[in-house]
Amino acid sequence: MSPENTSVAVQEALEIKHEGRSVRLPVVRGTEKETALDIGQLRSATGLITLDPGYANTGSCKSAITFIDGEKGILRYRGYPIEELAEKSSYLEVAWLLIHGELPTAAQSREFTAQVTRHTMLHENFRRFFSTLPKDAHPMPVCAAAIGTLATFYQEPESKEHIQETIVRLIAKMPTLAAYSYKHSLGQPFVYPRNDLGYTSNFLHMMFSNPCEEYEVDPVVAKAVDLLMILHADHEQNCSTSTVRLVGSSMANLFASISAGISALWGPLHGGANQKVIEMLEQIDAEGGDVNRFVARAKDQKSGARLMGFGHRVYKNYDPRAAILKRACNDVTRRVGGSSRLLEIAMRLEEVALKDEYFVSRKLYPNVDFYSGVIYKAIGIPVNMFTVMFAMGRLSGWIAQWLEMRDDPTFRIGRPRQVYTGPALRHYAPAAARG
Ligand SMILES: CC(C)(COP(=O)(O)OP(=O)(O)OC[C@H]1O[C@@H](n2cnc3c(N)ncnc32)[C@H](O)[C@@H]1OP(=O)(O)O)[C@@H](O)C(=O)NCCC(=O)NCCS
Secondary structure, eight states, rough: OOOOGGOEEEEEEEEEEEEEEEEEEEEEEEEOOEEEOOOOOOOHHHOOOOOOGGTTTOOOOOSEEEEETTTTEEETTTTOOOOOOOOHOOOOHHHHHHSSSSSHHHHHHHHHHHHHHHHHOTTTTHHHHTTTTTOOOHHHHHHHHHHHHHHHHHOOOOOOHHHHHHHHHHHHHHHHHHHHHHHHHTTTTOOOOTTOOOOOHHHHHHHOOBBOOOOOOHHHHHHHHHHHHHHOOOSSSSHHHHHHHHHHHTOOOOOHHHHHHHHHHHTTTTTTTHHHHHHHHHEEEETSSOOOHHHHHHHHHGOOOOOOTBSSSOSSSSSHHHHHHHHHHHHHHHHHHHHHHHHHHHHHHHHHTTHHHHHTTTTTBHHHHHOOOOOOTTTTTOOGGGGHHHHHHHHHHHHHHHHHHHTTTTTOOOOOOOOSSSOSSSOOOOOGGGG
């Protein structure tokens, strides 16, 4: 579905006048009535550019993939509420929905699952790729590098038919790469994928089995991983997705663009926050469990501490994904019988923060990372793999966004401008003459 199909330019326009020149800028509305000023002619007509650090007011594209209403706490993929998809769908079905625009038919679903299942193995040379890396390598840069490296194994041009094969390869091999990056950090042998297992069960098998002992996949745990991946699958034009689009806009291939997205996701203000949440909860626990003291520290902006997993650039309400995960947290911790101490601390922290004027007035609510780490921890995913789990889910959204950008008739290389604030013209002086 082209983004052009779902937005309408209305007759409204805004006139901008600057130093004797003027332009009428059209107002554009999306399907959900969000309104934008199309500034495409602004610079050529008036000489002005816009300045918007952090892009908080900038729409970089039209998109028909994901809708978020941050004020109301709404998230939909291709029109479907996240709550319905979380309850009724599966990750591979959601991946298809994001990439193709519609839910798959039963036959499409079977075929897609079969294709993904058949492409999970890595080329044997990949073993040597892992063996060159230090043992304590963080799995996020390992995954970013491994996905980039796939481009050297599959060098076909990105034609219409090859791109579908690339997409299948990426979705199929990402869990294998993720599990191998973990096995490498343990010094354990890599475990081959099994075609008789479902997508997330296979991932858990590759993570936790070893040649001496088969790991029995608990369907509740596999379901929880599937749910987490659905919730992470897309989130419109965030930092990593914009990175994927920007890199892809240079006509860099899909592997390179996704690799860049993984690197962007690694940062603690983006995907790395779930790891930081667990570290924060463990720190609170180690200091005696006093959540009030931590909240006070997070409010003191001089302390540099933030309540990790709280606040969001877009959501100024409860993140709907956090609400789903809060319920799932209870089910999973009960099922796996692990300690629920971190969950208890998280819930107390949330209760205190949501009653605090500082967080209320700034509309800071729990985001998806606040509870996801607690589930990962309960099911035995090591902390340094949390962001990799996020990347595994987000992969399908990145692919969908990259394809949409390439299919957009208004496609151009991404190239923002700047307001230069450095020295005005000056001339080179030899070193001896410099004061
Ligand atoms: C997500 C995040 C980066 C959004 O940033 P942003 O939209 O640029 O918002 P700002 O950093 O401008 O924050 C707005 C105000 O709330 C405060 N604030 C934001 N998040 C906060 C947090 N988690 N703890 C304490 N204060 C916070 C800021 O200090 C700022 O206060 P001020 O207006 O008095 O200066 C930010 O909320 C954050 O750092 N959260 C913690 C990390 C996290 O959970 N990231 C995962 C995102 S999915």
